[in-house]
Structure formats: structure tokens, C-alpha cells
Amino acid sequence: MATTVETPKPLTVADFKGRVDPDWCPGCGDYGVLAAVQKALVDLQIPNHQVVTISGIGCSSNFPGFIETYGMHTLHGRALPIASGVKMANPELTVLVTGGDGDGLGIGGNHLTHTMRRNVDLTYIIMDNQIYGLTTGQTSPTSRLGMKTKSSPHGNVEGPINPITMALAAGATFVARGFSGDQKHLTDLIKQGLQHKGFSFLDVFSPCVTYNHDNTFQWFRPRVKRLEDDASYDATDWVAAMEKSTIWGDEIPIGKFYERTDLPSLDQAEPVLKDGPMVGRPEHIDPAVARTFIEELM
Amino acid sequence: MSHTFSIGIGGAAGQGVATPGDILAKIFSRRGLHLNAYNAYQSIIRGGHTFLTIRTGPDPVTNMGDSLDLLIPLNQDTVDRHLRLLGPGGACIYNADTIKPGEHAEGVQLCPLPVSTLADITRNKVAQNTLAMGAALSMTGIGFQSLEAVIREQFGRKAPAVADENIAVARAGYDYATQHFQPFATLLPMTDSRYAVLSGNTALAMGGAAAGVKFYCAYPMSPSTGVLHWMAANGRKAGIMVRQVEDEIGVINMAIGAAQAGVRAMCATSGGGFALMTEALGLSAMAEIPVVVIDCQRAGPSTGVPTKTEQGDLWQMLGAAFGDYPRVIAAPVDIADCFTLIPEIFNVADKFQVPGIVLCDLLLSEGRLSVDPKVLDFAPHVDRGEMITAPNGHGDGSYKRYLITDSGVSPRAIPGVPGYTHVVASDEHDEDGVLISDMYTNAGKRRAMMEKRMRKVRGIEHAVPPPRLQGPRDADVTLIGWGSTQGVIEEARAQLAEQGITANQLQIRWLVPLHGEAILDELRGAKRTIIVENNYTGQFARYLRSETSFVADGHIRKYDGEPFMPHHIVEAVREQLAGETTLSVPAHEIMV
Numbered sequence: 001m002a003t004t005v006e007t008p009k010p011l012t013v014a015d016f017k018g019r020v021d022p023d024w025c026p027g028c029g030d031y032g033v034l035a036a037v038q039k040a041l042v043d044l045q046i047p048n049h050q051v052v053t054i055s056g057i058g059c060s061s062n063f064p065g066f067i068e069t070y071g072m073h074t075l076h077g078r079a080l081p082i083a084s085g086v087k088m089a090n091p092e093l094t095v096l097v098t099g100g101d102g103d104g105l106g107i108g109g110n111h112l113t114h115t116m117r118r119n120v121d122l123t124y125i126i127m128d129n130q131i132y133g134l135t136t137g138q139t140s141p142t143s144r145l146g147m148k149t150k151s152s153p154h155g156n157v158e159g160p161i162n163p164i165t166m167a168l169a170a171g172a173t174f175v176a177r178g179f180s181g182d183q184k185h186l187t188d189l190i191k192q193g194l195q196h197k198g199f200s201f202l203d204v205f206s207p208c209v210t211y212n213h214d215n216t217f218q219w220f221r222p223r224v225k226r227l228e229d230d231a232s233y234d235a236t237d238w239v240a241a242m243e244k245s246t247i248w249g250d251e252i253p254i255g256k257f258y259e260r261t262d263l264p265s266l267d268q269a270e271p272v273l274k275d276g277p278m279v280g281r282p283e284h285i286d287p288a289v290a291r292t293f294i295e296e297l298m
Numbered sequence: 299m300s301h302t303f304s305i306g307i308g309g310a311a312g313q314g315v316a317t318p319g320d321i322l323a324k325i326f327s328r329r330g331l332h333l334n335a336y337n338a339y340q341s342i343i344r345g346g347h348t349f350l351t352i353r354t355g356p357d358p359v360t361n362m363g364d365s366l367d368l369l370i371p372l373n374q375d376t377v378d379r380h381l382r383l384l385g386p387g388g389a390c391i392y393n394a395d396t397i398k399p400g401e402h403a404e405g406v407q408l409c410p411l412p413v414s415t416l417a418d419i420t421r422n423k424v425a426q427n428t429l430a431m432g433a434a435l436s437m438t439g440i441g442f443q444s445l446e447a448v449i450r451e452q453f454g455r456k457a458p459a460v461a462d463e464n465i466a467v468a469r470a471g472y473d474y475a476t477q478h479f480q481p482f483a484t485l486l487p488m489t490d491s492r493y494a495v496l497s498g499n500t501a502l503a504m505g506g507a508a509a510g511v512k513f514y515c516a517y518p519m520s521p522s523t524g525v526l527h528w529m530a531a532n533g534r535k536a537g538i539m540v541r542q543v544e545d546e547i548g549v550i551n552m553a554i555g556a557a558q559a560g561v562r563a564m565c566a567t568s569g570g571g572f573a574l575m576t577e578a579l580g581l582s583a584m585a586e587i588p589v590v591v592i593d594c595q596r597a598g599p600s601t602g603v604p605t606k607t608e609q610g611d612l613w614q615m616l617g618a619a620f621g622d623y624p625r626v627i628a629a630p631v632d633i634a635d636c637f638t639l640i641p642e643i644f645n646v647a648d649k650f651q652v653p654g655i656v657l658c659d660l661l662l663s664e665g666r667l668s669v670d671p672k673v674l675d676f677a678p679h680v681d682r683g684e685m686i687t688a689p690n691g692h693g694d695g696s697y698k699r700y701l702i703t704d705s706g707v708s709p710r711a712i713p714g715v716p717g718y719t720h721v722v723a724s725d726e727h728d729e730d731g732v733l734i735s736d737m738y739t740n741a742g743k744r745r746a747m748m749e750k751r752m753r754k755v756r757g758i759e760h761a762v763p764p765p766r767l768q769g770p771r772d773a774d775v776t777l778i779g780w781g782s783t784q785g786v787i788e789e790a791r792a793q794l795a796e797q798g799i800t801a802n803q804l805q806i807r808w809l810v811p812l813h814g815e816a817i818l819d820e821l822r823g824a825k826r827t828i829i830v831e832n833n834y835t836g837q838f839a840r841y842l843r844s845e846t847s848f849v850a851d852g853h854i855r856k857y858d859g860e861p862f863m864p865h866h867i868v869e870a871v872r873e874q875l876a877g878e879t880t881l882s883v884p885a886h887e888i889m890v
Contacts, residue, residue, distance in 0.1 A: 019730070019732060020732055047716070049714060049715060049716045049717065049718070049719055050714065052713045054555075057724070062733070064721050065721055065723075065732065069719055070719050070720065070721075071719075071720070071721030071722070071731075072555075072558060072585070072721065072722050073723040073724060073725060073733070074551070074554075074724050075577055075578060075581050075724055078548075078551040078578065081543065081547070081548040081549075081551035081555065082551045082552065082554055082555035084541075084552050084555060085515075085551070085552035085553060085554060085555020085556035085557070085558070085559065085563070086555040086556065086558060086559045086713065087555075088513070088539055088541070088552075088556065089512065089539070089555070089559035089561045090560065090713070092714065093559070093713055110545060110547075111544065111547075113544075114543075270539065271534055272533060272534050272537065272538065272539050273539070278513060278537075279512075279559055279560040279561055280560070280687070281512060281537055283562075283680040283682070284508075284510060284676065284680070285507055285508075285510075285536050285537060285676060287676065287677070289535050289536060290507075290508075290676035290677075292535070293504060293507070293536075294494055297494035297495055297496045297671075298327065298328075298492060298494050298495075298671065
């Protein structure tokens with residue numbers, strides 16, 4: 001007698017729709033990032049319960065509430081260490097980290113550097129709007145020199161950080177830049193990031209339509225140029241990636257700058273995980289091992 | 299306490315004070331003797347002054363005591379600082395080539411060792427230490443065999459030739475002492491008991507392993523680093539993931555992440571690192587993700603005195619993170635308790651999904667104590683609380699992570715369980731985790747969630763035992779202490795009893811919940827109450843007053859970086875009973 005095996009229904013974008021609608025301003029770049037993430041998860045058919053979306057604080061950090069996965073909406077700047085803890089305790093989970101440029105490059109800058117160096121298997125999307133939005137418009141670590149904001153009414157005298165150069169220097173094994181206004185390209189980058197075994201860094205232009213009147217969709221659209229359109233560009237060449245990362249002006253490259261797959265991610269390198277995830281292990285340690293601990297003291 | 303014997307070994311950092319200390323500790327514990335060791339040192343890798351006190355005896359030795367029986371100075375500085383502390387019957391074993399002892403009390407035996415004639419000091423840089431150990435073993439009547447065995451263990455694995463050489467040097471010291479020096483009047487006995495000797499930091503780490511900790515992370519900070527060292531050395535065997543993180547902010551957040559994934563997660567630091575962690579303690583409480591944080595107190599504020607002890611972080615713990623939230627705080631009362639407290643506090647933290655804080659201090663963290671191996675129970679009761687680790691019938695989307703319940707505790711689903719997806723949030727949220735802080739702020743819901751979380755306080759109070767008075771109810775004086783002062787207060791009580799003053803003791807282990815009513819009951823009828831603590835402002839006295847309106851009759855406080863010795867408390871009690879003062883600040887006579 002033939003048995004029927006129930007095939008799970010393929011996941012659709014509706015399955016990843018959050019319980020509440022986003023509260024971002026109409027026209028905000030973050031909508032495009034959310035849609036691209038949902039589409040990438042559908043394309044890869046990753047079950048909702050296997051995904052943990054983790055954010056810090058800020059407009060874009062409200063993200064976990066707007067997507068149907070396990071979520072953690074945590075502290076300003078602290079999403080990466082929290083995500084590292086989740087991933088290292090249970091490497092079977094897909095851990096996605098989302099947030100803004102202030103959260104990741106300002107208050108969380110120290111964690112970002114070290115998480116990249118450790119090659120923790122996370123996909124980190126910075127929704128980079130070059131401004132602090134939730135606090136109503138102050139300069140951010142990526143605000144351009146001279147930009148006038150509420151905290152720099154006479155023009156920003158500090159220069160911006162270059163997230164791509166920084167990620168390359170810190171040892172990130174997947175470095176890409178996307179644009180919320182180029183959905184198809186962004187979705188493809190996020191899919192690649194999710195599939196990359198190691199730390200995937202995605203700096204995504206996500207214009208703030210309320211507080212940043214310099215770096216708008218209209219400003220970006222003619223400038224962004226896909227690296228993928230240049231057949232000669234080799235994304236495994238770190239030096240070429242560093243050079244490309246410095247280009248900024250009339251032309252701004254987007255796409256995958258760099259990927260290397262020869263380094264183990266932290267969970268692959270960690271010997272204690274050879275016996276499987278930390279989650280679900282027996283609470284008590286082997287009595288024979290416990291005895292050796294005591295005998296060493298006698 | 300019956301007969302005890304104290305040895306002080308001192309020298310500059312790098313002169314090798316630790317090795318003879320370790321060897322003597324091992325020899326004493328193998329004779330079935332109890333011991334307590336405390337190392338006074340400075341934040342320096344080479345130079346300075348390090349002074350190790352090892353006190354041993356057939357009964358439990360709870361503190362470093364008041365005096366020395368044997369002094370082994372490794373340099374002139376040490377003999378200058380400590381020789382005058384030896385009383386009649388005491389002895390000083392020293393290198394006759396380099397050290398000139400000064401004034402000493404009548405009845406002190408000076409034992410010069412002709413180091414350069416007994417050993418080849420060009421070959422063996424620590425010959426004076428090894429010779430002195432040999433001599434000490436002769437004078438205490440312990441015999442040479444046990445020393446030979448321990449030296450062979452200590453060096454044998456690396457190089458048998460080195461072991462042989464050291465044994466020969468020790469033997470020369472032993473024989474020289476047998477011929478030239480008087481043995482001590484009371485020789486150390488031998489018992490059938492066997493004890494484990496461990497530091498508080500090792501006990502905290504092992505207690506974590508026993509509690510089922512699966513994730514430990516830290517940033518190095520004295521005096522908590524020993525916990526990291528044990529975890530790093532043994533984590534793989536114990537099945538514990540150990541991570542060194544970029545800073546303490548990262549530490550606690552990483553622990554919270556691991557805890558959210560479903561494992562017991564622990565971290566340790568000292569006051570400065572704890573200060574960095576405080577925002578995330580609020581996250582632990584708000585998102586209801588239990589973690590245990592150990593604070594090994596050192597003398598503050600700021601960088602303070604990194605190698606000295608204090609009980610100065612209590613109010614930092616009480617006030618850590620903004621807003622009101624339930625927490626538990628406990629202070630281990632001795633090194634054995636550093637082990638047993640960890641499974642206990644994890645059970646409370648897990649059951650009520652709150653942060654747990656262990657308030658240890660340098661005295662316990664870096665001190666060493668003989669502990670009955672039976673106390674080191676690696677299969678303690680583990681209560682993870684209400685956790686959902688597999689679908690249990692609510693996987694239809696009706697699951698509410700922050701379900702409002704009578705106990706305030708909501709069943710906790712961990713990521714990976716199908717059908718229970720939800721968001722945990724640091725923002726105020728509704729029962730299902732949806733934020734109510736941004737668009738949908740709702741005063742009624744906010745109040746309901748605050749009350750839900752704070753209802754846990756009642757349950758926590760029932761889960762934790764109240765303190766009990768130790769000693770005679772009708773005592774002349776009641777000494778109130780908390781945490782690490784238990785042993786020294788006990789010994790002070792015994793000394794007071796010998797002087798005709800009866801004292802009882804209320805030692806506080808659980809600081810939050812405090813059980814204020816129970817404390818007032820215990821103190822009702824006390825003739826005179828004195829609070830003993832290692833800080834300037836009387837942090838516990840102020841806390842007790844704020845919680846119970848109880849005002850003690852007197853205070854004994856010490857904030858010079860060194861721990862209390864029994865006579866400090868005895869003399870302070872006497873001066874307070876004589877009506878001379880209500881605040882005693884004992885001076886530490888030993889310059890370390």
C-alpha cells in the first residue's frame with residue numbers, strides 16, 4: 001500500500017509577513033530592505049522557526065517586529081554580540097542581524113570589528129541612511145562632510161567612515177553593498193549573504209526620506225553601478241576590493257565586493273561544537289569527567 | 299577552633315612565592331588537614347611585595363588568622379615587614395647569604411640557611427625556596443616523604459631530572475634543619491580525611507559546570523580572571539563553550555544571546571566590568587532571559603586597587619540598570635559556597651526568568667580553602683523553569699511569550715521550535731511580544747506588564763531561605779555580616795567567648811530577596827547589634843536600614859584593601875562594649 005508523505009507547502013512572502021505593519025515613514029528605504037529579506041528567505045525556503053532576526057535600536061532596528069521569524073529587539077548597538085551568543089549556542093539556526101548605521105558603526109562599532117574578525121556565521125544588514133532618524137535627525141558615522149543636521153547646523157566637520165573598507169580591513173569574509181532602490185539586485189545579495197558560511201556584511205543604502213535631504217533615492221539612482229555588470233571584476237581579489245571600496249562620487253559601486261570561502265566560520269572552528277549544538281545537551285556533565293576535576297584538586 | 303599553624307611566605311613578584319605555597323597546601327591537605335590560604339599581592343608582574351599566608355589545622359580553617367608561626371622571607375623586604383609579627387615559639391627560616399633579620403620578639407627562633415653552601419645557586423634560581431620548604435617539613439615533623447612525592451608530581455611530568463634536582467635540594471634543607479634547628483613544640487597531626495584545595499574562582503567555575511552552564515564568556519579582569527582560566531582549560535572536557543569577548547558589554551550581551559537560544563549562560567567580572575554590563579541586565583529582566591553574572595569585588599572606585607579586596611559593590615548591584623525590575627543577588631559566605639551557590643542561583647534565575655548576580659570578592663576569589671570533596675556535587679538539582687523546547691500544543695500561533703500569569707512567569711519557547719515564533723523585546727511590549735512603546739503606547743498594558751514582571755518578586759522570596767541567627771540567642775552582642783566575612787566573624791566570636799563575651803551572628807547570603815521581616819524577627823531581643831563589613835560607608839547597614847528601618851548599634855568597617863583578621867573584630871567589639879565608639883575602623887598592621 002502506498003503511503004502518502006505530506007509535502008510541506010512552499011513558503012511564500014505572506015508566510016514571512018510580520019504581525020504588525022512597519023511603522024516607518026511612507027517612502028522609507030527600509031521597506032525595500034524588508035521586502036528583499038522576505039523574498040530571499042522565500043527563495044531559499046528557510047522555515048520561519050529556523051530563523052532568528054536580531055536588531056539593536058533605531059528606526060531600522062524595529063525590523064524583527066515586521067517579519068515572521070524568531071526575533072530579538074535588543075539594545076542600541078548590541079545586536080551583534082547577542083547574535084553571536086545565539087549562533088554559537090545553536091549553530092543550526094539562521095541568524096540575521098539588522099540595524100542602522102548609528103547602531104552598527106557608531107555605538108556598536110567595537111562589536112562590529114570583532115564579530116567580523118571572528119567570522120561568526122551571521123548575515124548582517126546595515127540599513128544605511130547616513131543619519132540618525134529615530135532621534136529626529138543628527139549626524140551619523142556615515143554622514144558626509146559638511147552635511148547640515150540638527151547636531152551639525154553649521155555643517156558636519158567630521159568625515160564619514162567607509163563601511164566597506166572597514167569590513168574588508170577587519171576580515172569580513174563576505175562584503176557587499178546594496179541599494180534599497182534596486183530590489184532584485186539586493187535580494188540576490190541577501191541570498192548570497194545568507195548562503196555564505198561565515199560573517200556576511202551588507203551595507204545597504206536605505207534613504208531616510210524625512211531627515212536626509214542629501215542622500216535621497218534620486219541622488220543614489222544615477223550614481224550606483226553594479227559590480228556584477230563588470231565582467232572583469234574579481235570578487236575573490238581582496239586588493240581589488242579594497243581599491244573598489246574607495247570609489248565614491250559620481251559613480252558608487254554596489255554589489256559583492258569580496259567573498260572568501262576558505263576560512264572556517266567560528267562555529268566550525270570551535271572544538272566544543274564537534275559534539276553538536278550546545279542547546280539540548282544533558283544538564284549534568286559526565287560523572288567520570290567531574291571526578292577528574294575534583295581529583296586534580298586533591 | 300583547635301590548634302592551627304600559620305606559615306607566611308613573602309618575596310618580590312617573580313621570586314617564586316606561589317610554588318612553595320602550592321606544594322605546602324598539597325602536603326597539608328594530604329595529611330588530612332584543613333587549610334586556608336590568602337595571597338596579598340600587587341598589580342605587578344615582577345617586583346613589589348607578595349605575601350602568602352597558609353594556615354592549617356585539623357579543624358576547618360575559615361580565615362587567615364591573627365599571627366604567624368613560621369615566616370619564610372625570600373628577600374630582605376619581607377623580613378623587615380613581617381618578622382616582628384612572630385611571637386614566642388615562632389620561627390623564621392631565611393637565606394643567611396642575603397637576609398639580615400632585624401628586631402624580633404623574645405622566643406623567636408632564627409633559622410639561617412647557608413644557601414650557597416647547601417645548593418648550587420648558579421644552577422637553581424629558586425634554591426632558597428626549596429631549601430626552606432625542606433627545612434619547614436623537618437621542623438613541623440611532617441617528614442620528607444610527602445614533600446618528595448609532591449615535588450615529583452609538580453616537576454616530574456615536564457622533566458624528571460628537574461624533579462630529582464629539586465628533591466636533592468629540598469633534602470639538603472631538610473637534613474640541615476634536622477641537625478641545626480629546634481622543631482616546633484606542637485607538631486601537625488595527621489587525619490584520615492582528604493580535602494580538595496581550591497580557590498573561590500575555581501569553585502565558581504566548577505559550580506557553573508555543575509549547574510549545567512553551557513556557555514561562559516568573559517573579558518579578563520582581576521580578580522575574576524581565574525574563572526575564565528578554569529573554564530578555558532576545562533571547557534572542552536566539561537562541554538562548555540568558552541569565549542573571550544572584546545569588552546564586558548559584549549560579554550553580557552553574548553551570554554544573553556546564548557541564554558535566549560536555550561542554554562544556561564554565565565559570565566564573571568569585577569566592579570568596572572560590571573558597570574559596563576548594567577544596561578544589559580535591564581535587557582535580561584525586560585526580555586525575561588535569565589543569565590548569571592558574577593562580580594568579584596575589588597577595592598574601588600574606578601581602577602581602584604585591582605589586587606585588593608572590598609565589599610564595595612553592593613549598591614552598584616542594587617541599582618544596576620535603570621527602571622524597576624526583579625533580580626536576585628547572593629553573596630557566597632566561603633569558598634565552598636562559591637561552588638554550591640551557583641546551581642542554586644541558576645535555579646532561581648531560570649525559574650523566574652530574571653538576572654542573577656553573585657556578589658563575590660577578591661578574598662574568596664583568590665583565596666584557597668580545603669573543601670570536603672562531597673560538597674563539590676556535580677549532580678545538583680537543576681530546575682530550568684517553564685521552557686518550551688518542542689511543540690506542546692500551542693504551535694498554532696496562539697503562543698504568547700509574555701503571557702500574563704499569577705506568578706508573573708510566562709513559559710519560554712526557544713528559537714527553533716516550529717509554531718512558536720515571537721519577538722523578545724527590550725522595549726515595553728504586549729503579551730505576544732509586540733512593542734507598545736512606539737505607535738501603540740497604552741498605559742493600561744504598560745501597567746499590566748510591569749505588574750506581571752514584578753509579581754515574580756513574591757515567588758522569588760518563597761524560593762530562597764531567610765537568614766538564621768547562629769549562636770546563643772541571649773548573647774551579649776550580635777554581629778551582622780554578609781558574604782565572605784562569615785569565617786572571620788565566627789572565629790572572632792570564639793575568641794570573644796574565651797574572653798567572657800558571648801556573641802551570636804547573623805550572616806546574610808541572599809541580599810535580594812533580603813527577607814526583611816525575618817531579619818527583624820531574628821534581631822528582636824538582640825542586646826547590641828554591630829554590622830561588620832569591608833567598605834567605607836556601611837553599604838549593607840544602609841541597605842538594611844532602607845529595607846527594614848533597622849538601625850544597628852555599632853559598625854566595624856575596613857576599607858584598606860586587606861581582609862579582616864579575627865582580632866580586628868574582637869578589639870572593635872570590646873571598645874564598642876566599653877562605650878568608646880560606635881564606629882570602629884581597625885588598622886591593618888601588616889604592610890603588604
